[in-house]
Amino acid sequence: MADIALAPAPQTVTSPCISLTKGVAKVKRRNTTVLVSPEDGKSLRISKPAEALIPLLAEGTDRATLMQTLAERYPGTPRVTRQLDRFLNQLREAGLLETDTLTRPESPKNGKRVAKIAIFDMDPPANMIARAIRALPTGLAWGILAAMLGGAILAIILLAVGPRFPHPSEFVTGFHVAGALIYALVGVPLHEFAHAVACRLAGGKVGRAGIVAHGFVPGPYVETSGLYLVRNRWRRFAVPAAGPAVDLMAAGIGAAMILLAADPEGAIAHIGQTLMLVSLLFLVLNINPFMPSDGSHMVEALLDDELARKSALRLRGSPLSDRRDVAFYRAYASGYVQGLVCLMWFWWF
Structure with a gap:
């Protein structure tokens, strides 16, 4: 199957509750897993440890349960708290996370609204x-x-x-x-x-x-x-x-x-x-690679990584994107700038 429905409907869970937004699907691509919102196409590539948390997030859970699950499945992993917070923030930025009453009580809906x-x-x-x-x-x-x-x-x-x-x-x-x-x-x-x-x-x-x-x-x-x-x-x-x-x-x-x-x-x-x-x-x-454009989406499709642009534009990249994919995207961005400069130089002068 290409996708698996994860969050058919929000459920009542003891507060504070952290859960995926309604309708989020899990899609398998190559050796990675991508979470996608069918409503607007927003997506996030997730790591193997993060994949273990998806069933809990689909039902609705709390931070303590997520921490315990990571500790049991990956004992000895350093900085578990920091890694969990980073993953939840990535879900929130992608608009795939419902209200997190522990960290974002003022936000009834995560993600930016576009008119x-x-x-x-x-x-x-x-x-x-x-x-x-x-x-x-x-x-x-x-x-x-x-x-x-x-x-x-x-x-x-x-x-x-x-x-x-x-x-x-x-x-x-x-x-x-x-x-x-x-x-x-x-x-x-x-x-x-x-x-x-x-x-x-x-x-x-x-x-x-x-x-x-x-x-x-x-x-x-x-x-x-x-x-x-x-x-x-x-x-x-x-x-x-x-x-x-x-x-x-x-x-x-x-x-x-x-x-x-x-x-x-x-x-x-x-x-x-x-x-x-x-x-x-x-x-x-x-075709510019620095904004969410046709060009960035073209390269992300080829790399099978919807986070390629964001990962490549960060100085340290992203642990959720393959280093080779980040290097390829940066090469594309560099080639775009150099090609544009050369074109304008010869055309103008």
Whole structure:
């Protein structure tokens, strides 16, 4: 089985009570175990000692019982109290722990709340397109995708080696509102829709789409929390990768508009220029490894570790992430920064 339901319903336990939130599931991946909340997809990779505490937390328990269980199963383990507190804090930060009356009496719900406005159900159209794609021969479907991505890359390369390649400063001096509107009204919805279709193709469920507020900055979202049930890492990788693929194709369309425009200084060329630069800007932002982004989710899917980003960005890493995974993620982050600096250096100068 891919997952095991752990906390079907909260139970009455002598206070102070520590328990998992309702519906948390335990998923086996490679040699590790991941706790996942089906409601929002929040997850946490746990260690072997921590796994022994899950049945107790599923029923509801207290700190003394957890300490006793660890001491009996792993006698002689140093700093048991510190390790238990760290594990409970990780559960709390991931939003997988119910009210802990001993340590957080003022917090009725653990985890940060994010303002979301659901607009419509994305599953029916995503499922329809996914079925149409499945009806195609596998080779043909992959061929179409390769042709679209390859065409976009080719258009950008041809523009880059020619005299019409825009300077980054032309993002401001040659800005055309129509190019930005095309990306905002067409590119952004297609970006999110691509996530939904890829999730359906991978075998995951898709929820509603809408607007989510990250601090003061609103942005679109689509619910793909059921993706945790997909065990194949490459299928999970394809879901976040679908969005940047759309950004790349949008940039390719913008580059083609510049190449095919009869007048290099005409409206078509400036619209294509703005579309390409805006698409490339959002592509770079979407694959950045330092924020919860498509790029970080892609690498975490490949590593089978939802904590890879947080572990890698800590100076000492995390005991719940493999050292090789942390090293790989840090190499990706370093390569991202170096590649971005080199690109801007050669492009600007």
